[in-house]
Amino acid sequence: MEPSAERRIAWGHLALVTALAAAAVAYLIDARGVSLHPHNLLFLQPTAVLVVVLWAIIALACLRGDRSGEAPAQTWPERLKVLALVGTFGLFILGLERIGYDIAAWAFVTVALAIGGERRPLMLALFPPVFVAAVIVAFKAMIPYPLVTAIL
Amino acid sequence: MIDLPAAGSAVALLAGSLDAWIWVIPGLLIGLVFGALPGVSVSMAMALVLPATLYMDFLPAIIFLTSVYTGAGFGGSVPAVLMGIPGTSSAVATTFDGYPMARAGRHNEALGAALFASCLGVLASYAVLFVLVQPLAELVLMIGPYEMFAIAVWGMVLLGSLGGTSISRGLFASAIGVLIGTVGMNTAGYMRGTMGIPWLLDGVPTIPAMVGLLAASQLFGLVNATFLVESEQDRKISLGRILAGCALVFRYPGVLLRGSIIGAMVGAIPGVGSSIANLLSYAETRRTAKDGASFGTGNPKGVIASESANSSSEGGAMATMLALGIPGGGATAILLAAFAMHNVVGGPRFIDQNRDIVYAIILSNFAQAVLLVFVGTAFVFAASTIVRLPLRILIPCVLVVATMGAFAIEGSAAGPITLYVFAVLGWLLSRFGYPVAAVVVGLLLGRLIETELLRAYQMAGGDWREILNHPGALVIFALMVLSLGFSMWKDRRRRLGDAASA
Numbered sequence: 001m002e003p004s005a006e007r008r009i010a011w012g013h014l015a016l017v018t019a020l021a022a023a024a025v026a027y028l029i030d031a032r033g034v035s036l037h038p039h040n041l042l043f044l045q046p047t048a049v050l051v052v053v054l055w056a057i058i059a060l061a062c063l064r065g066d067r068s069g070e071a072p073a074q075t076w077p078e079r080l081k082v083l084a085l086v087g088t089f090g091l092f093i094l095g096l097e098r099i100g101y102d103i104a105a106w107a108f109v110t111v112a113l114a115i116g117g118e119r120r121p122l123m124l125a126l127f128p129p130v131f132v133a134a135v136i137v138a139f140k141a142m143i144p145y146p147l148v149t150a151i152l
Numbered sequence: 153m154i155d156l157p158a159a160g161s162a163v164a165l166l167a168g169s170l171d172a173w174i175w176v177i178p179g180l181l182i183g184l185v186f187g188a189l190p191g192v193s194v195s196m197a198m199a200l201v202l203p204a205t206l207y208m209d210f211l212p213a214i215i216f217l218t219s220v221y222t223g224a225g226f227g228g229s230v231p232a233v234l235m236g237i238p239g240t241s242s243a244v245a246t247t248f249d250g251y252p253m254a255r256a257g258r259h260n261e262a263l264g265a266a267l268f269a270s271c272l273g274v275l276a277s278y279a280v281l282f283v284l285v286q287p288l289a290e291l292v293l294m295i296g297p298y299e300m301f302a303i304a305v306w307g308m309v310l311l312g313s314l315g316g317t318s319i320s321r322g323l324f325a326s327a328i329g330v331l332i333g334t335v336g337m338n339t340a341g342y343m344r345g346t347m348g349i350p351w352l353l354d355g356v357p358t359i360p361a362m363v364g365l366l367a368a369s370q371l372f373g374l375v376n377a378t379f380l381v382e383s384e385q386d387r388k389i390s391l392g393r394i395l396a397g398c399a400l401v402f403r404y405p406g407v408l409l410r411g412s413i414i415g416a417m418v419g420a421i422p423g424v425g426s427s428i429a430n431l432l433s434y435a436e437t438r439r440t441a442k443d444g445a446s447f448g449t450g451n452p453k454g455v456i457a458s459e460s461a462n463s464s465s466e467g468g469a470m471a472t473m474l475a476l477g478i479p480g481g482g483a484t485a486i487l488l489a490a491f492a493m494h495n496v497v498g499g500p501r502f503i504d505q506n507r508d509i510v511y512a513i514i515l516s517n518f519a520q521a522v523l524l525v526f527v528g529t530a531f532v533f534a535a536s537t538i539v540r541l542p543l544r545i546l547i548p549c550v551l552v553v554a555t556m557g558a559f560a561i562e563g564s565a566a567g568p569i570t571l572y573v574f575a576v577l578g579w580l581l582s583r584f585g586y587p588v589a590a591v592v593v594g595l596l597l598g599r600l601i602e603t604e605l606l607r608a609y610q611m612a613g614g615d616w617r618e619i620l621n622h623p624g625a626l627v628i629f630a631l632m633v634l635s636l637g638f639s640m641w642k643d644r645r646r647r648l649g650d651a652a653s654a
Binding site for chain 2: 012013016017020024027030031034035037038039040042043044047048050051054055057058061068069070071074078081082085086089090092093096097101105108109112113115116117118127131132135136139142143144145146147
């Protein structure tokens with residue numbers, strides 16, 4: 001028999017909370033590998049244990065199919081749009097030091113405008129370079145660090 | 153407590169000097185603009201204008217710098233309300249209700265309330281400073297690591313227990329935030345969790361992480377919407393509604409007073425300041441409010457609590473700086489540097505010998521708070537146009553500015569990388585009903601809590617009974633346990649009620 005929607009295991013939530021708890025345990029193992037002295041573990045160890053206890057409570061609720069507080073389900077095109085933005089933003093961050101902040105930002109703004117639904121060619125061609133130039137010039141004037149740029 | 157002849161001399165000093173006034177409005181404007189830029193902190197703004205004060209007399213120089221301080225105190229709340237990005241760490245709690253208010257088309261009211269709460273917070277804290285500068289400084293000296301530890305844990309547990317769908321998720325988010333906050337080298341010299349990344353030795357960069365968790369994560373979720381404010385009618389910028397927001401502050405005088413007192417007290421503690429004051433005030437207001445459940449969804453009381461506390465912490469920090477010569481944070485450290493540039497040494501002797509100047513600084517800050525109402529309203533009016541921009545344009549622009557702000561903090565790719573990692577984490581957490589703000593609070597307080605606990609442990613030589621000699625810390629812990637128990641009881645009652653009505 002098919003389990004009802006309410007009773008289905010909340011797999012996504014379970015995966016997230018388990019990954020975070022696993023990261024906390026990995027952190028504790030790393031810290032214990034550094035030293036077992038109280039000055040190292042005094043605060044960190046009880047907090048990591050608390051995370052594991054809370055994980056057990058939350059995981060149990062996930063297994064019972066508790067979906068309270070979850071964001072409303074999105075359609076596939078909506079999900080793809082969000083994932084495309086998350087991916088493009090990641091590529092932008094990766095490209096900052098490699099191709100320069102100016103070019104990376106220009107490319108990101110153009111692609112993100114298109115993901116957001118901007119279709120006017122003039123807007124896609126003119127707005128990104130003007131905006132990025134203004135931001136780069138302003139930050140270059142304000143911050144005391146050298147900024148890796150290709151053009152500006 | 154008030155030295156009347158010195159106060160009279162201060163009035164004469166201010167009345168007879170045009171120089172003391174001419175820099176107030178430029179200072180407020182500089183503070184507002186820099187405070188509103190994510191990644192550019194209050195102390196960075198003050199540091200940038202510090203060299204200019206070398207050519208001014210002592211009093212105008214200090215008044216100029218405190219104007220920047222006052223302006224930036226409110227400036228941080230403008231992006232917090234309009235975009236969910238705290239311009240400074242002091243405006244974190246402002247995002248909790250300010251941004252939902254903006255999303256609901258009540259950005260005018262939210263900014264008006266934030267502005268007025270800020271102005272009144274500054275006034276209240278300087279009024280306290282005017283009367284109690286000396287006793288307040290003596291009180292600060294009595295706060296040790298036990299009390300600091302208790303205050304920090306209190307702030308974290310309160311917020312963890314109050315946000316999100318359930319207490320377990322709130323506390324889980326807080327604990328994860330705290331663990332992230334302890335990454336790197338602790339005060340005892342142990343390096344943990346750096347994964348071989350050199351820049352993590354100093355810990356996770358908090359401002360980029362905070363902007364990622366609170367703002368960038370929300371922007372990902374907004375990509376399918378067309379405007380920040382969906383209804384065209386609500387997108388209007390209205391002076392009348394900004395003023396109506398100002399009037400909201402008078403409807404909740406208790407919230408304002410509590411925020412101002414918490415801000416002045418916490419702000420006076422060196423190293424703590426406004427970044428904790430706004431969170432504590434918000435959590436306390438939410439805990440005691442009858443409509444506590446509506447916090448986080450656009451309750452103006454949340455904005456008032458946060459803004460009154462972060463602004464009044466300025467007066468508290470000034471009390472410690474003037475009375476003891478101890479800078480509570482970056483901003484007051486720059487003020488002390490300005491003192492040094494004019495061959496003036498802050499501290500008890502300065503107060504004793506130059507009480508008229510101290511009163512002049514305080515009185516000028518009263519005037520700054522009043523002027524901020526007008527300058528701030530104009531600034532808010534201009535900044536509010538952001539809600540009229542379509543999200544397809546706003547999202548990439550804000551993400552680029554946030555990335556540049558993250559770079560500006562340390563001048564390396566560490567900031568942008570942190571911003572991205574935490575943006576994704578925040579987006580995932582908010583999808584499953586976790587209070588992202590609790591992670592932020594944990595992140596901000598993790599290192600502080602560990603440092604203070606370690607210090608207390610070392611002072612006690614490992615003897616836990618030493619805490620019995622610190623009644624202040626015990627009282628805070630007792631209050632914390634009581635409020636956590638009360639929250640759990642309320643949570644359970646709500647769940648039972650939900651189950652019964654289902």
